[in-house]
Amino acid sequence: MFRTALRNVFAHKARLLMTVLAVMLGVAFVSGTLVFADTLSNAFRNQSAKSYQDVAVAVTSYADSDNPKDEYALSDEVLDRISAVDGVAGVYGRVEGFAGVADPDGKLIGVGWSNKGSNFAPGKDGKDAAYTFTDGSGPVKDDQIALDEDSAGKGEYQVGDRVRVATNGPVKEYTLSGVFTTEDGAVNAGGSLVLFDTAVAQKQYLRPGYFESATVAAAPGADDARILKAVEPLLPDTAEAQTGRALADEQADQIEQGMGNLKQVLLGFAGIALFVGIFLISNTFTMLVAQRTKEIALMRAVGASRRQITRSVLAEAALVGLVASAVGFALGVGLAVGLRSGMAAFDMKMPAGPLVLSATPVVAAFAVGVLITVFAAWLPGRRAAKIPPVAAMNSVHAVATTKSLVVRNSIGAAITALGAAGIVAGASAGGDDGRMYIGAGAFFALIGVIVLIPLLSRPVIALVRPLLVGPFGVAGKLAGQNAVRNPRRTGATASALAIGLTLVTALSVLGVTVGAAIDKMTTDNIRADYMVSMANGGDLDRSALTALEKADGVSAVSPQQDAYFQVDGEYVSASAITPGDIEKVLTVDVVSGNAGSLAQGRIAVAEKTAENRGWKPGDTVPVTFDDDEKATLTVGAVYKDSEFLSPVLVDRKVVDRHEAKPSIRQIFVKVDGGQSAANEKVLVDALGDNPAITVMDRQDIRDEFGGAINTLLNVMYGLLAMALIIAVLGVVNTLAMSVFERQQEIGMLRAIGLDRRRVKRMVRLEAVVISVFGAVVGIGLGTFLGWAIGETVADSIPGYALVLPWDRIGIFVVLAGLVGVLAALWPARNAARLNMLNAIKAE
Numbered sequence: 001m002f003r004t005a006l007r008n009v010f011a012h013k014a015r016l017l018m019t020v021l022a023v024m025l026g027v028a029f030v031s032g033t034l035v036f037a038d039t040l041s042n043a044f045r046n047q048s049a050k051s052y053q054d055v056a057v058a059v060t061s062y063a064d065s066d067n068p069k070d071e072y073a074l075s076d077e078v079l080d081r082i083s084a085v086d087g088v089a090g091v092y093g094r095v096e097g098f099a100g101v102a103d104p105d106g107k108l109i110g111v112g113w114s115n116k117g118s119n120f121a122p123g124k125d126g127k128d129a130a131y132t133f134t135d136g137s138g139p140v141k142d143d144q145i146a147l148d149e150d151s152a153g154k155g156e157y158q159v160g161d162r163v164r165v166a167t168n169g170p171v172k173e174y175t176l177s178g179v180f181t182t183e184d185g186a187v188n189a190g191g192s193l194v195l196f197d198t199a200v201a202q203k204q205y206l207r208p209g210y211f212e213s214a215t216v217a218a219a220p221g222a223d224d225a226r227i228l229k230a231v232e233p234l235l236p237d238t239a240e241a242q243t244g245r246a247l248a249d250e251q252a253d254q255i256e257q258g259m260g261n262l263k264q265v266l267l268g269f270a271g272i273a274l275f276v277g278i279f280l281i282s283n284t285f286t287m288l289v290a291q292r293t294k295e296i297a298l299m300r301a302v303g304a305s306r307r308q309i310t311r312s313v314l315a316e317a318a319l320v321g322l323v324a325s326a327v328g329f330a331l332g333v334g335l336a337v338g339l340r341s342g343m344a345a346f347d348m349k350m351p352a353g354p355l356v357l358s359a360t361p362v363v364a365a366f367a368v369g370v371l372i373t374v375f376a377a378w379l380p381g382r383r384a385a386k387i388p389p390v391a392a393m394n395s396v397h398a399v400a401t402t403k404s405l406v407v408r409n410s411i412g413a414a415i416t417a418l419g420a421a422g423i424v425a426g427a428s429a430g431g432d433d434g435r436m437y438i439g440a441g442a443f444f445a446l447i448g449v450i451v452l453i454p455l456l457s458r459p460v461i462a463l464v465r466p467l468l469v470g471p472f473g474v475a476g477k478l479a480g481q482n483a484v485r486n487p488r489r490t491g492a493t494a495s496a497l498a499i500g501l502t503l504v505t506a507l508s509v510l511g512v513t514v515g516a517a518i519d520k521m522t523t524d525n526i527r528a529d530y531m532v533s534m535a536n537g538g539d540l541d542r543s544a545l546t547a548l549e550k551a552d553g554v555s556a557v558s559p560q561q562d563a564y565f566q567v568d569g570e571y572v573s574a575s576a577i578t579p580g581d582i583e584k585v586l587t588v589d590v591v592s593g594n595a596g597s598l599a600q601g602r603i604a605v606a607e608k609t610a611e612n613r614g615w616k617p618g619d620t621v622p623v624t625f626d627d628d629e630k631a632t633l634t635v636g637a638v639y640k641d642s643e644f645l646s647p648v649l650v651d652r653k654v655v656d657r658h659e660a661k662p663s664i665r666q667i668f669v670k671v672d673g674g675q676s677a678a679n680e681k682v683l684v685d686a687l688g689d690n691p692a693i694t695v696m697d698r699q700d701i702r703d704e705f706g707g708a709i710n711t712l713l714n715v716m717y718g719l720l721a722m723a724l725i726i727a728v729l730g731v732v733n734t735l736a737m738s739v740f741e742r743q744q745e746i747g748m749l750r751a752i753g754l755d756r757r758r759v760k761r762m763v764r765l766e767a768v769v770i771s772v773f774g775a776v777v778g779i780g781l782g783t784f785l786g787w788a789i790g791e792t793v794a795d796s797i798p799g800y801a802l803v804l805p806w807d808r809i810g811i812f813v814v815l816a817g818l819v820g821v822l823a824a825l826w827p828a829r830n831a832a833r834l835n836m837l838n839a840i841k842a843e
Helices: 002-011 013-051 076-083 149-155 198-205 224-234 244-291 293-301 306-346 359-386 389-394 402-429 431-483 487-525 542-550 595-600 607-613 652-656 677-686 698-741 743-751 756-796 806-823 825-832 836-840
Strands: 057-061 088-094 096-098 100-102 115-120 132-136 144-148 162-166 172-181 192-197 213-218 239-243 530-534 554-567 570-577 590-593 603-606 620-624 630-639 648-651 663-671 693-697
Touching (some): 013 359, 057 224, 057 244, 076 088, 088 115, 096 198, 100 149, 100 192, 149 192, 192 198, 213 224, 224 239, 244 306, 244 359, 244 487, 244 698, 306 359, 402 431, 402 756, 431 487, 431 756, 487 698, 487 806, 530 677, 542 554, 542 663, 554 652, 590 595, 595 603, 595 630, 595 648, 607 630, 648 652, 677 693, 698 825, 743 756, 756 806, 756 825
Parallel strands (some): 144 172, 570 648, 603 630
Antiparallel strands (some): 057 213, 057 239, 088 213, 100 162, 132 172, 144 192, 530 663, 530 693, 554 570, 554 620, 554 663, 590 630, 603 648, 620 630
16 A cells, blocks of 8 residues: 555656645745754854853842833942952943944934943953954043944944944934944844943933943852852842842843744744645545545445555555655745844854754654645545445545535534634633634634635625626636535635635734824824934933024924822822923813913822812912922822823923932924924934934834834735635645546536636636635634724734724735736646647546
């Protein structure tokens, strides 16, 4: 029987090609993901180990989360005490923050969130072990900086050049003292690293004489654990220490966890692709078995048992899976190499390291490929074995019995109803629990629809038949009949497309609905013409607010300045704003009281906060500010809750006198004449042409809050493309098999006058009908899922209302039809080129 299986594989190479491609693509996705994640994880592990190989002990200070005003507390005195510990060769204090470097055109080098500044901490030899200088040396004066090699190259800077650098204050010029290489994560992520003299960095990022962290180097022969034990008693309460090796291991574990999350996401999409591939594989073996019905019957007649027939089909599937897995694994390794190289296109530099080929991706690739193929071929093999020899010899195709169809449809209806009930229950429950119900319900609903899809094919396709007959005549009529001739085959082919489009449609409905809600929320709440913020999302300096207030043509300016004060021993989140201007730049929907009272030193409170605390206009609230001064504030107004307003609003003049350094997240600006290129330039110039500060108009603001949704959707579409490609292969496979089976019929049609052009049209229309049928089923189920998932997040998104993306749905249907046309090119060409006489006498 093994020889029979081997012979059948070689006899049907062309017909099994699509199955090989489907398995190969799925396996490539799986193995490529595993190899890429292992390679990335190993590279970062090595980088982490290298970063701490000369570190005996690492000390980190932290702020108390229950006390926002608490600051880092690693002082020079603490570091001096650590230096005196026996076995310590040196202590290097570190302080970090944002630093953006301008290129010669004034644009920011890097991506904002990963632009970093730190201090050059030389030892007794004048070198800092964390950096290797390729040119020049580290900064030792107030007006000097050093740049990482990549940033210096992008800015075309050389030692001695003047470089414009922005932190969260005004732009300053420094002299470039040196260029260095580093394994710092910020640089590897596509950002930049600027080194300042220690005193300059402390003044900019913390306060003179203090550090955020420190590394301790051990003298030759000293024991790290003993140094750690001696250092710990010297630290303040807001600092902790651990050995360099322990810290490297901790970072490695974090990297492993991050890689694990990435692997799970990518493997999830690989699983979807393989799930779609199951239908293609099953369809292929079903058709191959049907074409060999007489052969199988003869084998049964000469003594082959049912088990042997089934094993023969499974052996054939295993051989196909083995070949596809081998090719898929090789393709997956190439995919991992491509992903690694492609990171450079997004300015993400991966640490150096070899390509890691462990046993896991190899075993996973072959196990997944072979098992999926064998599993998909099991049912066709079982069906083949159950055909009685006499019945098989009398009929080329085994016709499904009425009983089997009734049982199939009953089971499908029950599973679909169970899934739909789970989805509705989840939508009603909401939250995380609701999404779990929806996930389980979606699985059962999808399985149920797949089981029912042959039954659905006849009535759905019957609706479009009139559209085929009118414009396309006989070819259209024959295409409509052929599409439902074998409902199981049509259903299996359409199922592959339906699965992919179910997921794509659900994502589209959810994404467009959430995006529309966020866009509406942004449009309804922001009246400002521009929003000013830091490129890294950090705090703006007070000087930026002062500069904008003095800019020509500015009619209203208000910051969103974080403020904290205690009420009854509990911190309350507030925003310090500019009274009178806040109503011009943001919507403040007052429920009671008067927003104008903010200018009198009163506070405005959000409606929910007022209800929870029992506050109303006229009530007095005793508060304690960050500098421990106490005061009594009066509630002047209550306003409707808004995503753009904090629970409490207060005049920034009230807060500023209690804070040394304000925390300004954004500044909203309204200008005379509204948005224009000229007005935007006025603001940019007023801010000193600072590369680290972004000035966004209303459209930019909308993109800032809602653009991430579209980005996420595009990523999801790209990952789901694999499943759709496999679905296309399924359509090609079905049509190729259908043309092969109908050789006699096509020959007869040609003989009675159906020319080649109309034969091609018939096959193309059949493909289009099957593809559009799958698309309609997928779009319907996907819309239902999108609605249900949306209901679970509706309460957390103000103004949420279901939006059906008719434009995208229309595109999906058109693309499905296009898929049918493209998939039919090869089968239609083969059908049209059949020799009439040979086809008529074909068995």
